[in-house]
Amino acid sequence: MQFIxxxxxxxxxxxxxxxxxxxxxxxxxxxxxxxxxxxxxxxRLSGAPAxxxxxxxxxxxxxxxxxxxxxxxxxxxxxxxxxxxxxxHNMVGVFHDGSSIVxxxxxxxxxxx
Numbered sequence: 001m002q003f004i005x006x007x008x009x010x011x012x013x014x015x016x017x018x019x020x021x022x023x024x025x026x027x028x029x030x031x032x033x034x035x036x037x038x039x040x041x042x043x044r045l046s047g048a049p050a051x052x053x054x055x056x057x058x059x060x061x062x063x064x065x066x067x068x069x070x071x072x073x074x075x076x077x078x079x080x081x082x083x084x085x086x087x088x089h090n091m092v093g094v095f096h097d098g099s100s101i102v103x104x105x106x107x108x109x110x111x112x113x
Contacts, residue, residue, distance in 0.1 A: 013050065014085070015048075015049055015050060017040065019050045020048045020054065021052070022043065022054045023056065025055070025057070027056050032076055042078060047080070048090075049080075049086070051082055052081060052082040052085075053080075054078050055078070056077075057076075057079070059072075059075065059077055060074045061074055072093070073093070073096075073097070074095060075096070077094075078092045078094075079091050080092065
């Protein structure tokens with residue numbers, strides 16, 4: 001744990017949040033979770049590589065056409081696009097499961113995310 005705040009040269013080059021963009025959105029993140037997320041926190045939560053574009057959306061239900069038989073929970077989702085590092089795109093979800101959202105909230109309060 002002593003190196004948790006250390007940024008390696010690899011991370012600096014390939015995960016530089018300054019070159020990543022969060023697309024404008026109208027999602028009321030504070031209304032969904034009870035606390036807001038700013039663009040810097042979204043970049044860090046999504047794990048986006050340098051030069052990415054992140055789209056933010058809220059999904060209250062998924063259709064079978066979208067997910068097949070997979071049980072995907074409703075929640076806040078980030079679609080990460082990056083032609084250099086990702087063949088297609090990554091999707092990262094944040095959702096209530098009864099306890100994890102509390103841990104996320106505490107991490108945000110403590111500046112850990």
